Amino acid sequence: MYIINIKDCEEKAVKSERTLNTTLRWLLSSEHGVPNFEMRCFDIKKEGRTRYGSHPHEHEVLVLEGKGVLNINGEKKKIKPYDAIYIAPDEYHQFINEGEDTLRIICLIPKGKEDHHK
């Protein structure tokens, strides 16, 4: 068993090109021995957004706080707390904060698929 609170997990700026005002915390990852999938928390701060792009692995997301928009394959969809979102492999996607406060989401991926962000 491993337990960590979001506030105690190291917060790193996402250094991907075209990602703005966004930080990442690896809550449960290969470093903690997980066998199959990894849980991260993204804080997309005021005027922040993730990059618009796609990849061959899926995302499973839960919105925790804030308000914003999911740009999914070019279509914009409003998102709010406790929205659970499945983004299928190869779908283009981008999260955009449209509020005054942080848009906080958790995002799960198959293990090892985004180690370049570690």
Next chain:
Amino acid sequence: MYIINIKDCEEKAVKSERTLNTTLRWLLSSEHGVPNFEMRCFDIKKEGRTRYGSHPHEHEVLVLEGKGVLNINGEKKKIKPYDAIYIAPDEYHQFINEGEDTLRIICLIPKGKEDHHK
């Protein structure tokens, strides 16, 4: 892409023996096309608890609301909102609500491992 808010997802009582006052929502599951892992929401209501037991697959949990205890291999650990918890395969575990309000958690599993709860 598939999106659902927790409040709009069907809430079912967990009918497992030794589980008390607990409901389950399948937020993102095989029915929605997910390829690898499934996201559920458990509401462990006042005086509720999940069964104490183990299985060969892991859990990845995020506490959303409420307060309670995780009984992990016989040791009791207090849990609170935004605690992320990895429960490894074959670890004995039980969530116990110790507050006045609902203890709400999300719990992810490898796809297909708990279809008996569907």
